[in-house]
Amino acid sequence: MKKKWLIDFPEKGDLKRIGLTICFTLIFLVGSIFTVSATDFSVEAQVKTVTGKVTNPSGLTLPGVTVVVKGTSKGSVTNIDGNFSIDNVSEDASLVFSFIGMKSEEVAVAGKNVITVVLYEDAIGLDEVVAVGYGVQRKSDLISSVVSVKAEELTKIITLDVGEMLRGKAAGVQITTENSGPGGSSKIQIRGKGSLAAGTSPIIIADGVEIGAINDINPGDISSVEILKDAAAQAIYGARASNGVVLITTKRGETGKASVNYTGYYGMQTVHRNFDVYSPEEYAQLKREAFRTTNKGVYPADEIVFSTIELESLKNKTYIDWEKEVLKMGSIQNHDLSVTSGTEKTKFFLSANYQNQKGVVPSTDFTKGMIRFNLDQTVNSWMKVGLNTTLSISKANDLGVAGVLNEVVRSSPLGKVYNDDGTLMLHPSGREENWNPLNDLKEVTQIKNNRNDLVNIFVDISPIAGLNYRISASRRSWDYNEDKYSTINSNSGSYNAAGGGSITTKGNSAWTIDNILSYSKAIGENHLSATIVQSLNEINYDEFALKFPKVPNDVLGVYGLESALSWEPSISGYQRRLSSLAGRVQYDFSSKYYLTLSGRRDGSSVFGENNKWGFFPAVAVGWNIYREDFLAGFEPLTNLKLRASYGSVGNEAIKPYGSLASADKWEYMAYGEKMSGYTPGSLLPNPNLKWETSTTLNAAIDFGFFDNYLSGTVELYKTNTTDLLVERNIDASTGYTKMRDNIGEIENKGIEAQLNAVFVRNEDLTVGAGLLFSANRNQIVKLFGDLNNDGVEDDYPANNWFIGQPIDVFYDWVAIGIWQEEEIDDIPNSAQPKNKPGSVKLLDKNGDKILNEEDREIVSKLPKWLGSFNFNASYKGVDLSMDVTTVQGILKYNGYLAEYKYGGDLRGYFNGIKVDYWTPENTTGTFPRPTNASTPKDMGLLAKQDASFVKLTNLTLGYTLPASLIARLKMNSVRIYFTGQNLLTLTDYYSYNPEQNPDDYPESRTLSFGVQIGF
């Protein structure tokens, strides 16, 4: 180990640690640059030992408060009793006390031996530390766009989905429900949709390690969530950051603080739908109308219109309310138990979590268990090791309820749920279109098992002051196992006259090695810090599925596959790799003027041979104006910061192998035998595939008044994404139809505002409120260029892409009503000469009597703005909080108003969402005349609905037991609370939830009760 160039180190210990650092460096192929400063550290004058105590205004001692001798890096941390002790403090020194969420205090030693300090809560927490990529920063030093959401804000939301907890918590972050069923999740989109075909989901980083999904984390373990929105914040994640980064920091052990905490809640869930289906009588009438239309305007006899069972039902007035038959009350519960403890050397956080949700659709449920163990161990004065580990298993009964819920809406209310012998009637109305929604709930099982493990080990080595080297290695593995079985009595089984099932296993294992070298140094008022990261990442994925459509008997369920008459196996897998080198330099002068430069060079395996590498730089500047002397006299101002950033990030969220030529299996039969066959797929490989790059300009102002009792941020941004990864249609005569390619440009620009106010804050009463607003405008700037040489950039109508328009638009003709009887002579001379009274009338814009592209209209589907409002108040032990979120100006297509399969096409085969349809007697009807023949033409144009909403997402009332009582119970704290979730939604969109279709798992209203106990 003794290298010649090391021998003149002054101390043996130093030599060892430098040597070790370099060993690690080389072992893991670190390419990093040591920039050890040559500054001498002179020993300060030693005068005395200072001790003391830190409390909050009400006298409670504060453990974990950092105490530092100003101008040095010498300091201590208060112990469990709030006491601290620092040796060798010079007489004229000052001590700085700081603690998260509290305003820092600076106290001159001035000869005192004992110092008692009271720390006050900081309304905005400028000294709060927030996580940024590969490090942390104080909020007051932050010049990039990072929104921090505290754990308490998240965990008061009654849901098992962490994504849903973020709803309305950060400006510019749109959360859209994807599945509100047990074990469901939401889509997180940051600052608009920036890609046409590549992924638009942010990457989720927990404790520095990318995880598979946000729900791999137990919400109870979260200490804070940070969302990185601009390029300056994201650039250090270069490759995958173009859709934003969500950083999750989990709880860790703290020195001198041992505690056991339990939190848990139990809630009941119900659904509320904001639409009507036809009543049984109305449905019968709809059916008669549909048949009447095809019977030359004359009502046929009921015997022709209705089945025998339907007739009986009509006669006896015995109807079915499918919603009541199918949807039941569900439940949700979540229990967290955590232990945290720490000595000077060893700190740990250990937690166990249990989640269970029984869905409002019977036979659907979800159970999850998670364990986390976070450990920090100080080995010696210059080395620390740590461990973050989480293990989770979950099991869901999720039989894919779309079909069931579709039947709840569309199944005929005429008929019988049960046969005379008590068994379920397969076709309750006697018509084969109508399936009994209860049948598959009973006859289909689909069990999904997930196992998710993450182990992350890191070693911190600090050879000299300000320099830290961390090597972090992590491995994540995910295993998924799905067993599905449908009995012979299930819908599909009755069709196939046999039961059948499938077994699917999927899994990936990913590992990452990060070498992080960071250095910080203060020279006078100049503060400089630098970070260099080298990282390797590999993901291996495998999937195997075995379908067995015909099983002779149902006795063994999936385990009967051995006796299945046939099997259909499929297997696939991939590997993707990423190699990165990133760096960041942060400089500020006197905490007034800030400059950050960062960049990352990434190589991704998924791109073409010559385009694997991309470089993503960013620069940010900031100015803490309020620290300027010329504002010193302006008392009300407590914070004023201007900041701006510019930089780029990449997107590699496409499937691997897009640049390779491969062949698919296409078999045939000949001479009674399988004939092997292979042929290239329809995707043309593109060897030139490269990074999609987003470049963002961000400008913001942060402000705070009256000790930050009023504070906020206004932010403007403009992101241009170029070389968009798309799967573009190519001329099919090549033999291929699509190709992954980089084309065009998209622009997202917007404004985000965040305003927080504390109206009252004293010992008994606190009242505060917050407002978030964000608006994003999205437009396509460029696509394929000018292919037809007419001097204008070409649109791409095949995908509804138009230059100057948003990515998601409707491109349709315009419905302007229903043709009336009195217009019967006008119809042949109109643009719709074959129409009849009662059909949808379209706008012929230019009156040329031809409906063509010129008569179409482009309308954006994207929301105009998002907002949220929260209010909180506490009086003595009672606390109240309320969250309201809104999305405005969003347009959605609701298939239930137009399509056959959703009962929306007024053909009388299905019940459906009630609309005012036209008949010769009801000429003011806004929907076309029902007809038994076929879906009325252009009905889809009537199915666009405004899906704006205002939602009371959360209302919580809590009570914290008084300290005196708790002390007697030998507890630290006890809080009980009631929460109402999704209590009220105002929307015009016909569904259970404006973000979802009526056949998606219905969003529930939850009423719950919870406790939080600390020992």
Place this chain on the structure above:
Amino acid sequence: MKRTCLQRITITDKNQACDVDRFRHQTATLKTNNIRMKRILTLLMAGFLVLNISCTQWLEENQFDKINSDVIYTSPEGLKTAVGGLYSLNRRYFRFKDLPSTRANYWFYCATDLSITRTYNEANIYKEGMIPSGFYEDMWINGYQLIDRASSIIVRGRDVEMPEGEKNQLLAQAKAIRAMVYLRLVTIYDNILLDTIPTTKTNAFDPVEYKPATKEQIFNLIGDDLDFAIQYLDYNVDKGLVGQGLARHLRAEAAMWVNDWATAAANCDSIISSGTYSLVPIEQVFGASLDHSETILLWPFDELTGGNDELAGGSGSPLGAAFQSRYYEIKVAGEKEAPVIEDNVYGGNAFGWNLPNDYLRSLYDKSKDKRLDYYFYPDTIYGNNPKSKFFGKPLPGPLPYSTLIREYHWSVMKYRDFEKPATANLSYKDIIAYRLPETYLLGAEAHWRQNNNEKALEYLNAVRNRAGLDDTTTIDLDVILDEQARELCFEGKRWFFLKRIGRLVSQFNLYHREGGDINSLISYDMEDYHVRWPIPQSQIDVMATFPQNPGY
């Protein structure tokens, strides 16, 4: 405002802003040496270099779950699997599957003079729905995919080292399939691209001049491809494979599109006199096994090895269900029990989308033509529900049992499958793609066009006699037109036949009907331009200079 913040220290986590132990040592002086630092620097820079070099290799992709497509065109084994793949794609291309993207073929069964369309496809038949952006583009796209894969075999296969005879047989099959697809494309669209160069990594991005090929160019290629196939293929092959019989049949059909009656007649004669094929008794034509002497090509299906298009057994076909009413929905007034339940005798579960019309019925001689009994379900239905009092008895009441077409109508029995579950509408029975009577009828027409009425009548009467009809002694286009309907109705041939002889628009407008109730059937006017489909808009978009067909 006074600054109240910490000195810069290394922050390891946010809960604890500093680590005391670490900087307790920093009172010690660390003397550094510039030379030493430079050495460290150099070493690390070298480490970097190593890293970057190895990374380039580390990022190379190696797809392990699929075959590299270059392999299949460069080795004998690969070439065989490429031909297998071609057959599989071909089966998908020519058959109807109930998916929006694969409904195109079904359209040709419906949009003729012989049917009533109740639902499902009617919106697109010669109406406003027949627009470039909404119309079945798979017919174009999948066609060119087949053409490119066939061309890859034909061009790249030439260089594969293997016995010449074996190689030519593989190439001949690819050529026949390419001709088959080009014939389909040109007869649907009239204006198409001609491209015989396989797409490779190097030429994929070469500029292309997008303009329609002339009819002559296309039919020359089809003729050349088929002549090659005829030269190298045997008659005696599995019915699922392309043999000389199919190649000659296609050669005849293609020749007739360009009025080359002599070539057509010669090829039909060859097939008929080859000894390989013969007409089977009428009850066997669509019997349990279709692997009989009348079949020239069939699409093989098998449930146990199937389930998807790309599997050996292919995917189930709803053709039978589509042309069959749901007799099990027939109600008898006053009766609680349905007299008929789903049963394969009556086709099992059905759709009743498109049914034979009265015009077709009028073409048959009710007293003699046995095809009425074997190509169609009987009019009189017998109860088969044991709980019904009409079990085993004819249903009561005058015909029709219901005016609703989906419940009761004269239905096509050509695709009846006794092996499928009665509750299923998808069938895995083989489907005949080409059979000898069509050859006879093509031959009859080809000879008649050349004024060889004797031979023409011989061929025509062969088909008639098998159906139990007497010889006819006169022949003209109308006679052929009617016989074609009687023999080949609902086999996907009629649309192309009518278009070729120029009678599509007039016949359609006269006889095609639409509606759900026989009392309220309506007709639609087909316009002249409807005889060719619109070029898919998605293709026009990417082939900027290629013209849309007139009228669209």
